[in-house]
Amino acid sequence: MTDNWNMLGHEWAVDMLHQHAARGDVRHAYLFCGPPGLGRRTLALRLAQALNCTKPIAAGIPCGHCRDCKQIESMQHPDMNVIQAMDADGLPKEGGTLKVDQVREVQHSLSLKPYQAKYRVALFLRFQEANDNAANALLKTLEEAPAHAILLLTADTPEQLLPTIVSRCEILRLRALPVSAIESDLLERGVDEERARLLAHISGGRPGYARRLVDDATVLERREERLNDLQTLLPAPRVEKFAYADKLSKDKDVMRQTILIWLSYWRDVMLRVAQAATPLVNIDRNMEIEFLAGRLNLSTARRVVGDLESTLEKMDKNVNSRLLAEVLLLDWPKV
Numbered sequence: 328m329t330d331n332w333n334m335l336g337h338e339w340a341v342d343m344l345h346q347h348a349a350r351g352d353v354r355h356a357y358l359f360c361g362p363p364g365l366g367r368r369t370l371a372l373r374l375a376q377a378l379n380c381t382k383p384i385a386a387g388i389p390c391g392h393c394r395d396c397k398q399i400e401s402m403q404h405p406d407m408n409v410i411q412a413m414d415a416d417g418l419p420k421e422g423g424t425l426k427v428d429q430v431r432e433v434q435h436s437l438s439l440k441p442y443q444a445k446y447r448v449a450l451f452l453r454f455q456e457a458n459d460n461a462a463n464a465l466l467k468t469l470e471e472a473p474a475h476a477i478l479l480l481t482a483d484t485p486e487q488l489l490p491t492i493v494s495r496c497e498i499l500r501l502r503a504l505p506v507s508a509i510e511s512d513l514l515e516r517g518v519d520e521e522r523a524r525l526l527a528h529i530s531g532g533r534p535g536y537a538r539r540l541v542d543d544a545t546v547l548e549r550r551e552e553r554l555n556d557l558q559t560l561l562p563a564p565r566v567e568k569f570a571y572a573d574k575l576s577k578d579k580d581v582m583r584q585t586i587l588i589w590l591s592y593w594r595d596v597m598l599r600v601a602q603a604a605t606p607l608v609n610i611d612r613n614m615e616i617e618f619l620a621g622r623l624n625l626s627t628a629r630r631v632v633g634d635l636e637s638t639l640e641k642m643d644k645n646v647n648s649r650l651l652a653e654v655l656l657l658d659w660p661k662v
């Protein structure tokens with residue numbers, strides 16, 4: 328793992344964390360921010376490995392092969408708790424709610440001495456999904472955690488969390504990678520040229536998402552469906568939009584994913600209206616994007632993008648999903 332901790336991109340972040348681990352100058356808590364699929368969790372796990380590897384290649388550089396490294400990689404380490412929103416069956420659920428009991432449980436285990444490693448690590452995924460009680464409990468944990476405990480959090484943006492939590496963390500704002508870096512990575516993984524180019528663009532510079540697009544054909548199919556839905560919905564009568572909104576809002580996670588896909592599409596439309604030189608994300612939809620862009624003015628395109636962004640924010644604040652979906656679709660321009 329000598330080379331950038333075996334990570335694609337985020338060199339500045341690896342460099343900083345490597346220094347912290349090598350010098351034994353580790354912060355109490357780190358917050359990894361950025362959109363899903365960017366590498367937040369992977370980077371957090373690499374830091375946990377750098378701290379707990381028993382056969383480091385050099386100070387702060389984990390081997391990736393020892394028992395601790397492997398257990399951390401698979402999130403099955405006895406001294407590491409992974410906490411995230413769950414569904415009723417106890418399976419990780421994006422768009423779910425992280426609850427106070429989950430934080431309390433961790434609080435207890437952090438207070439114990441590590442069982443096999445140097446540090447006890449608590450990894451909180453998508454902490455923006457924590458409810459108020461859970462967030463307040465974490466605050467207490469942050470204040471009381473012993474020296475052998477490290478807290479790692481991921482979230483889309485720091486603004487979604489309590490300022491009192493954020494101020495106690497070292498914040499790493501991860502940025503999208505250049506499309507060309509993703510494309511090279513996909514080529515190295517044996518993806519053919521045309522597909523690598525398309526998927527790299529669609530990924531919007533998120534390596535994790537790009538790999539998911541490669542590994543799981545349904546991710547790309549779902550995107551295709553959602554973009555087709557968008558095309559159908561634009562000229563559709565109100566009653567059809569209501570029906571679609573009703574169906575969409577049944578599953579918050581699906582709704583979130585759909586809005587993210589639509590958002591990347593509408594951003595492309597907006598960029599085309601503004602005649603920006605930025606390359607499109609949805610290059611396979613070039614024709615329709617140009618068509619839409621030719622019929623809209625910039626303020627309309629900008630408004631649609633803004634509406635999609637604020638819908639995502641309101642979903643995080645538990646505003647009624649069906650209402651949000653209805654308002655969103657009814658406000659789309661008729662084209």
Ligand SMILES: [Zn+2]
Pocket residue numbers: 379380381382383389390391392393394395396397
């Ligand atoms: Zn190791």
